[in-house]
Amino acid sequence: MLALIAGTGVLPEAVVGALPDRPLVCAMEGFEPESLTVDVVFRLEQLGSFLADLKARGVTQICMAGAVQRPKVDPARIDAATMPLVPIIQKAMMSGDDGALRAVIGIFEDAGLVVKAAHEIAPDLLPPLGCLTEAHPSEGDLADADRAVGILRAMGSADIGQACAVSKGQALAVESIFGTAWMLQSLTQRPDAGGGVLFKGPKPDQDRRVDLPAIGPETVTDAVAAGLTGIVIEKGGVMVLRRDHVVAECNRLGLFLFVRERAV
Template sequence: MLALIAGRGALPKAIADAQRERPLICALEGFAPDALSVDLTFRLETLGTFLGALQTRGVTQVCFCGAIDRPRLRLRQLDFKTLPLVPRFLRALRLGDDGALRVVVSLFEAKGFDVRAAHELLAGLTMAAGVATRSQPQEAHQGLPALGRSLLAAMGQADLGQACVLRGQDVLAQEDVSGTDALLARFSRHGEGKGAVLYKAPKPNQDRRVDLPTIGLATAAAVVAAGFDGIILEAGGVIVLEQDQVIETLDRAGLFLWLV
């Protein structure tokens, strides 16, 4: 049996709808998915009990999907079955996002659960190499994939962010814990995005079963509003939700979507 450890957004419902049998839908308290009823809600302080509940229900596979913010650990609210996990929790909270996720995934694997990637459960979530839009990248954009990869490698060492904004050979901004939406909002507010490009890719050595970077229609609309030239994504490495609408939105505005 499959359980979705779901967060905010449309991705959990898309995955659930694609399965022959409805998965068990689980959510961290405060981070329920869009348009999908939740079967089990848990808190970090009750994770040990939650893992036992999954085993009791016959769950053998789990998929982490959807967005969550880093939760707080309230030590006074720990239940008995979660107490043995505290040392690993504390280690996770000292790490960056990717490191913390690795610790969480290891807790599920230690209980015998097979961790499945979202793009394994729903074909077509990522896109193959090529330009998906009518508009094409120009000569000024040709060096940006290499610049983006180099920058993401450095960001990955610090375990921070999966996106950056580039123009020419300049790095205009890097994603931080506030996420891609906040990154793009800065440019739409100040009108400084002309000629810029959003580059997004997984961190080097990231566990691609969890937290694969994602864009959707809201991302495309924000890039248009910011006056960017387009979006560059790692082919096969970024989930693109609402693909037809994303491409249509970029086409209408004359922006490109380049998978490389």
């Protein structure tokens, strides 16, 4: 039996839609999905009890999908079943995103649960190689994407982010803890004439079962507002949510969407 630990955004709905049978839908309090009925709501302070409940229900696999922020932990609400996990949770809360998620994966696996990736359940979320839009990248755009790969690799070693914007070989902005939308918003007042690409890809050594980067229709709108000319993503490393809508928006706004090979 599969349990979907759902966060906000449209990814949880896409995962449920790809399954033949409805999973048990779970969510952390305060981060419930907008479009799904949640069966189990839990708090981080009762994670141990939540794990025991999953096993009692016959759950053997979990999939984590959707956005979740780091919650504020109330020490007074930590229950006895969660107390042994406190050192791991504390370390995770002090780590970068990838480090924190690796710790969470370890907790679930130690409980005997198999962690499945969202794109493993819904493989159509990963688009094919090549240009998906009417507009195509120029040689300069592809060179900027090459430059972005190096920037993202350096960011990944520091466990910082999964996206950056590059124009004429120069970094315009890099993703931080505030996410891609915030990064693109920061470029709406850029002092130059515009241009450049948004590049998105996973961190070099991240566990791809969770937090695989994604783009959606809002990413297209934000990229245009930032003055960029296109989006480049890594094949097999970035999910495209509502792909038909994304491509249609790119075509309407004159943006290109290019899927490039994974950098070696």
